[in-house]
Amino acid sequence: MPENPHHNSGSRSDHPVPVAMDDDAARHVLLSASADAAIDDLWGQQPNKIPDPFVWPHADALASSERELDAPVVDVGAAMRDAGDGEGMRRAAELVAAACASHGLFQVTGHGLDPALARAALDGAAGFFRLPLATKQRARRAPGNLTGFAAAHVDRFTSNLPWKETLSFAHRDHHRHVVVDYFTSVLGTDFKPLGDFFSDGCSIMRCNYYPACPEPERTLGTGPHCDPSALTLLLQDGDVDGLQVLAAGEWRPVRPRPGALVVNIGDTFMALSNGRYRSCLHRAVVHRERERRSLAFFLCPREDRVVRPPPRLLTAAGEHHEDIEEEDEQQQPRRYPDFTWAELAHFTQRHYRADARTLDAFACWLGAGAPTCAAATSSAACDESQADEAQGTF
Numbered sequence: 001m002p003e004n005p006h007h008n009s010g011s012r013s014d015h016p017v018p019v020a021m022d023d024d025a026a027r028h029v030l031l032s033a034s035a036d037a038a039i040d041d042l043w044g045q046q047p048n049k050i051p052d053p054f055v056w057p058h059a060d061a062l063a064s065s066e067r068e069l070d071a072p073v074v075d076v077g078a079a080m081r082d083a084g085d086g087e088g089m090r091r092a093a094e095l096v097a098a099a100c101a102s103h104g105l106f107q108v109t110g111h112g113l114d115p116a117l118a119r120a121a122l123d124g125a126a127g128f129f130r131l132p133l134a135t136k137q138r139a140r141r142a143p144g145n146l147t148g149f150a151a152a153h154v155d156r157f158t159s160n161l162p163w164k165e166t167l168s169f170a171h172r173d174h175h176r177h178v179v180v181d182y183f184t185s186v187l188g189t190d191f192k193p194l195g196d197f198f199s200d201g202c203s204i205m206r207c208n209y210y211p212a213c214p215e216p217e218r219t220l221g222t223g224p225h226c227d228p229s230a231l232t233l234l235l236q237d238g239d240v241d242g243l244q245v246l247a248a249g250e251w252r253p254v255r256p257r258p259g260a261l262v263v264n265i266g267d268t269f270m271a272l273s274n275g276r277y278r279s280c281l282h283r284a285v286v287h288r289e290r291e292r293r294s295l296a297f298f299l300c301p302r303e304d305r306v307v308r309p310p311p312r313l314l315t316a317a318g319e320h321h322e323d324i325e326e327e328d329e330q331q332q333p334r335r336y337p338d339f340t341w342a343e344l345a346h347f348t349q350r351h352y353r354a355d356a357r358t359l360d361a362f363a364c365w366l367g368a369g370a371p372t373c374a375a376a377t378s379s380a381a382c383d384e385s386q387a388d389e390a391q392g393t394f
C-alpha cells in the first residue's frame, strides 16, 4: 500500500504496553512482543481455559441461532450466460438488491474463480499460520497500517481480544470494475459517474486463521462489526462454519457452500448508496475442536476518491428528479458527509475499532473536525470511547 499521509502519524507506541490483568498466563504472553516463545503457545497454553483478555462481554458473545441466514445464492455465471430476454440477470439483480437492502449479504456461485487457485491460496495461508510466531512477526502489521501479520495478543490490546491471527496484503486494481457495471445495470445510469470509482483502488486481501479454542462460547474469532471497505468477497475454507450475521435480533450462521463466495456490503458502499444498501453486521465464532480459515477480499476505492452518492439517490425531501418516471421512495436526504477512503481507513486504524456503528461515529468525528478521537467520542453519537482498542476488528 502506498504511503498514506494519515498512516503512522499517531503517537501510539509500536510496542505493547504493560497491562493490568488478573490472568497469569495472559500477563505472561501479553507483556512484551518479544516474548515470542510464550506467545506462540498462547492458543494451546491452557487446555481448558482462555486468558481473560479474550473473554467477550455477554452481549457481544450472544448465543447463535441454529437458523441459517436467509440470503440468496446467485449463480452469476448462469445469469450472465442467459442470452435470452435478460430475465435471468434481472431476477439475480432483484435478489441481490433485496438482500443488500435488508442485511447486506448474499452468496455467488458460477463466478469463474478456479477452484485449484482458491485451494492453493487457502493452503498457502494455512502454511503461513503454521510458521513459528517469531517468523510470522517479521511480517508484522505496523500500527495504523492495513497490511501485514496481526494477532491481537501480540499487539497493544487489553480486552475483547479476537481469537484469531490475520495476514493482509494490498492489491492495487487498475481495471474497470465489475461492481460498478453491476450497480449501473441495477440502479441505472446515474451510477455511471462511478465508472472509474474503483479503478486504481487499493484493496486488501486478508487471510484469517481461527485456532481451535477451549472456551468458544466465551470469546469470538471476530467481534460484531461492519467492514469499513466497500464490498467484501469471502471464501470460507472447508466445512467449518463460523461466519454469522445479525438479522431480526439473532446471530444467524452463513454456512460454507462448496465453491460459493460470500459477498457483503461494507460501510463505504452504504455511504455510496446513501444508506439504501445496508453494511452487513457480522461476526465470526470459533470452535472447541476445529480450527477455521477464511480469505476475505475487501474492495476499496483509491485513497483519495470522494465517497458521495450519485444524484439519483440524493433528492432532498419533497423534491424529485424529472427524469425519474415514478416516485422513487429511495430518494433520501443526504445521510453521510463526503469523505475519502483514506480518512475512513485512518479512523478505523487509529481511532475506532470497527463495529456496528463505525459509519455514524466516523460522520460525527468528521463533523467535529476530526481533531482527536477524544473530541469525537465526547459527542452522543460516539459515546463509547474505543480509542485504546483501535485496529482490532478490521
Ligand SMILES: O=C(O)CCC(=O)C(=O)O
Binding pocket: 206, 208, 222, 227, 234, 242, 243, 282, 283, 284, 293, 294, 296, 393, 394
Ligand atoms: O472469517 C470470517 O468468516 C469473517 C471475517 C471477517 O469478518 C473479516 O475479516 O472482516
Ligand SMILES: [Fe+2]
Binding pocket: 225, 226, 227, 282
Ligand atoms: Fe468482516
